[in-house]
Amino acid sequence: MASVATDYTNKVVKTDEIAEFSDEVVEEMRSHLGKYPEGRQRSALIPLLFVIQRERGYLDNPGINFLAKFLDLEVTDVWETATFYSMFNLKKIGKHHIQVCKTLSCRIMGEPEITGHICDKLGIKPGETTEDEKFTVTRVECLGSCGTAPMLQVGFDYYEDLTIEKVDKMLDALD
Numbered sequence: 667m668a669s670v671a672t673d674y675t676n677k678v679v680k681t682d683e684i685a686e687f688s689d690e691v692v693e694e695m696r697s698h699l700g701k702y703p704e705g706r707q708r709s710a711l712i713p714l715l716f717v718i719q720r721e722r723g724y725l726d727n728p729g730i731n732f733l734a735k736f737l738d739l740e741v742t743d744v745w746e747t748a749t750f751y752s753m754f755n756l757k758k759i760g761k762h763h764i765q766v767c768k769t770l771s772c773r774i775m776g777e778p779e780i781t782g783h784i785c786d787k788l789g790i791k792p793g794e795t796t797e798d799e800k801f802t803v804t805r806v807e808c809l810g811s812c813g814t815a816p817m818l819q820v821g822f823d824y825y826e827d828l829t830i831e832k833v834d835k836m837l838d839a840l841d
C-alpha cells in the first residue's frame with residue numbers, strides 16, 4: 667500500500683520496519699487473540715489496533731506491520747480496518763483529542779458554531795494539533811448520540827447538548 671489518507675491525516679509512507687513491544691504487551695495481545703476461534707484471528711483486529719495505538723500513540727506503519735505479522739494478515743488488510751474508523755489515529759495527536767460530530771443532527775443543532783468556537787479558542791483548524799500538543803480537533807461522523815446533539819467526544823467521554831458555555835467549561839477543565 668503506497669499511502670492512506672483521511673481528512674485529518676498526512677500520507678502514510680510505506681516501510682518494512684516492524685515495531686517491537688514488551689513481553690507484557692505481546693501477552694496482552696495474545697489474550698485478545700485467545701477470545702476468538704482458531705482461524706478467525708482477523709476478528710481481533712480492532713482490540714489489537716487499540717493496543718497498538720495506546721503503545722505507539724497512533725497507528726504508524728511499524729505498528730501496523732507488526733500486527734499484520736502477528737495475525738498473519740496482509741498489511742493492506744490491517745490498514746483497511748485502521749483507516750475505516752475515526753477512533754484510530756494515523757498521525758500523532760494531542761493529549762486531548764476533541765472529536766466533534768459533524769453529521770446531520772449535530773450539524774443542524776449548531777456543530778459549525780461549536781467547532782468554530784473551539785478552533786478559534788485553540789488557534790487551530792479542524793484536523794490540526796495545538797503547538798503545545800495538548801489538543802487535537804477533528805470533525806467526525808455520527809457518534810451515535812444524535813438525541814443529545816450537538817455533541818463531541820474527548821477520549822472516551824461524551825459531552826452532549828453542547829452550548830458555547832459548556833464548551834468553555836470543558837476546555838477549562840481539560841488540563
Ligand code: FES
Nearest residue numbers: 767772808811812
Ligand atoms: S449526528 Fe451527531 S451523534 Fe449522531
